Amino acid sequence: MHPMRLARLPTRAVCVRCASRLGNARARGLSTSSSSSTSSSTSSSTSASLTHPPPPRVAIIGSGPAGFYAAGKMLKDEPALRVDMYEALPVPYGLVRYGVAPDHPEVKNCTSRFTEIASDPRFTFIGNLRIGADVPLHSLQTHYSALLLAYGAARDRRLHIPGEDLQGVYSARDFVAWYNGHPSASSLSPLLDAPDAVVIGQGNVALDVARILLSPVDALRRTDMPEYALQALAESRVRNVRLVGRRGVMQAAWTIKEVRELLTLEGAGVVPVPRAMLPENTKVLPRAQRRIADLLVKHTAEPAPGDRVARLDFLRSPVELRPDNASLGRVGSVKFQVNEYVPGADPLDPSARVQAVDAPEEVVPANAVFRSIGYAAEPIAGLDEAGVGFDGRRGLIPNAEGRVKGPGGEEVGGVYVAGWVKRGPTGVIASTMADGFASADTVVNDLRAGLGLGGTGLGWEGVRKEVEGKGVMWTGWREWEAIDEVERERGKALGKEREKIVDIEEMLRVAGR
Ligand SMILES: Cc1cc2nc3c(=O)[nH]c(=O)nc-3n(C[C@H](O)[C@H](O)[C@H](O)COP(=O)(O)OP(=O)(O)OC[C@H]3O[C@@H](n4cnc5c(N)ncnc54)[C@H](O)[C@@H]3O)c2cc1C
Structure with a gap:
């Protein structure tokens, strides 16, 4: 399915009765305020009265700081929203785990905030799934209201x-x-x-x-x-x-x-x-x-x-x-x-x-x-088909306030970017956080305005059927917690915070997969 070009959500994705009475955004249980700082009481009372349409689902691709900070902001600002985060590795945190130098432990304290975000019942972590390889991008487009690409910059110059x-x-x-x-x-x-x-x-x-x-x-x-x-x-x-x-x-x-x-x-x-x-x-x-x-x-x-x-x-x-x-x-x-x-x-x-x-x-x-x-981002498979452009020279996805642009510079509705893949591989975690927040605001405001992919609304439940049908092994947050626990135990025996498991097979074994 191709994303809609800033089109209104199709009525098949919402309750037709409510859509005609309240407009598409409300029908999806979203607050209709254009501000991202809507109070949760107003929003939840709106969504509580409209529980029958499926809640809007956002897929985030990448579990580094950009993905996590954007997830936290969206979940806070929009009580009706659900977020599914897809990560290529069985473990989260991107460059916080694999880039920040080991002798900078204080920088990694942001993972406490990420753990808090992950504990929200409206958040789901799906690890060991590489979007564009294990799962095609178009499968996500089929099942979500919006996609946020936060997959960082994995190549070097x-x-x-x-x-x-x-x-x-x-x-x-x-x-x-x-x-x-x-x-x-x-x-x-x-x-x-x-x-x-x-x-x-x-x-x-x-x-x-x-x-x-x-x-x-x-x-x-x-x-x-x-x-x-x-x-x-x-x-x-x-x-x-x-x-x-x-x-x-x-x-x-x-x-x-x-x-x-x-x-x-x-x-x-x-x-x-x-x-x-x-x-x-x-x-x-x-x-x-x-x-x-x-x-x-x-x-x-x-x-x-x-x-x-x-x-x-x-x-x-x-x-x-x-x-x-x-x-x-x-x-x-x-x-x-x-x-x-x-x-x-x-x-x-x-x-x-x-x-x-x-x-x-x-x-x-x-x-x-x-x-x-310098680092540089790569295009993931399926961007072309989704109508998303890629700037190979600068190593990023062209965008306007996080809304991705097509090869001709036109905005592509329902697909967004955050972090290093959005603005290029520069900036520390604090600037990535600000950037994640800004993209989150754009996603929420667009969904409130009824702009989105108009997917099935099944989210991970829809994608999961396809993944399991292909026999691909995925991990959830509980599996990460099991890996984390073993790493900490091994670290304790060595007088350090953790001894990382560096082999994916072993991670999966430890996680009981
Ligand atoms: C060596 C190094 C040291 C740094 N040190 C510091 C520091 O001390 N202090 C500081 O503030 N900042 C530091 N930074 C900067 C900081 O790490 C970045 O600002 C931040 O991590 C960028 O976040 P991101 O979410 O955009 O990308 P990332 O952190 O790279 O996260 C992207 C995630 O997406 C996943 N992914 C990639 N492709 C796919 C796919 N196809 N499907 C699913 N998932 C995918 C990756 O596995 C990764 O987990 C450092 C950066 C580097 C490179």
Whole structure:
């Protein structure tokens, strides 16, 4: 079934008598206020008097922060609504579980709020189902009033330079997934047997990678990093990590906390940044940039003997990853082109552009290379048929206030986006929350206005028949709780919060599936 183009809900989806008397939105048990902050008493009295039509059902695809915050907002604002959340893995939380660094446990506290949302009787979690593979998108369109795509950005950007497929070259995404116990990356076995590592990129993910490589492993033992990663890091011989950026200090996409953590890391020193890279008077800078510049002046010093060493290189672009002559097929060095600001560019401007300098290229040793130049979303199968466009260059689904757009820029009714797949792979959990709330408001307001897919209203009960008919194994919230409990027990025995189960078969076994 194709989504309707901002059409009114068809009357077959509602009680015809009520529809003619009250309008479609009311007939579906929805409050008719256009504001998303409708008081629950008004809304529930409306819905209580109209219990016979099926409640509107929203399918959310993806259980990261965008999906959960949007679910919470919709359930709070619209008492008649039901939300079913589909997740590709048997376990929830997306990058909160598999991206946020293990030594940032406080960031993961948002999962308490997600657990609270999941306890709402109008919420259903369906795990281990990949939409577009295990279940076609059109099956969801058949059974729901609205779909919210919140499936994140699962791909990483490539450098497109020679040598990118040499051994020892990793995407930061894979390395992060490895040290976080993601089932798809637990067998990565990164080569950490030699001293020099290069991280290409200077965003927060690059800083996470460098910090994990340089941290004393004992500082990580009480985190939820899996034992296999702790063991590999304990045996690691990486001593020098060079973080290289295409532009200058003021253009790096990092934030104060992450910069400070690297600069003050126990047992590691950061080589001073050339003073010419920093403004003479940092007081002229906006607050965040000033703090970072001041930190770079204050906390860098020639590393002490025996320290692990971090180095920040600016105005350099990699042009080739070169093999190590002594080790066939393995990376040994990186060749960089030197850059300068384009004429007229202000080096203090965060968006200042650079160009290659006509100067000899530089070659630096690299026994391991981590490219960290950004994540990107992928289209899931079925978007085309649903009339949903995809911007491959920016790696996101084009939209207006969360309402997806078709390839021609027209709005597609009943299908929405939130989070990284909506605005691209930037922003922390707080900005993803705000974004999830905004998309939730759009969904609720459209449903109240009678705009939606006009599906059967069966939701998961309708999809479930199809899934079970195909013999696909799914998990619910109870199964996640069983996995969670076993992980916590195993963690307790090791003196840490949890020891993650990294194998999907084992997750399903533990969950009794
Ligand atoms: C390495 C890293 C470290 C970070 N550290 C921090 C930090 O310290 N602090 C902070 O505030 N922010 C941090 N962030 C940012 C934060 O993680 C993101 O803002 C947030 O997770 C984006 O949420 P999302 O819901 O859009 O996507 P995600 O969190 O990626 O969730 C998407 C979910 O969709 C699921 N999915 C994908 N495809 C399908 C499909 N076809 N069917 C069903 N489900 C599917 C995925 O499995 C995943 O669970 C970090 C990000 C990264 C990459």
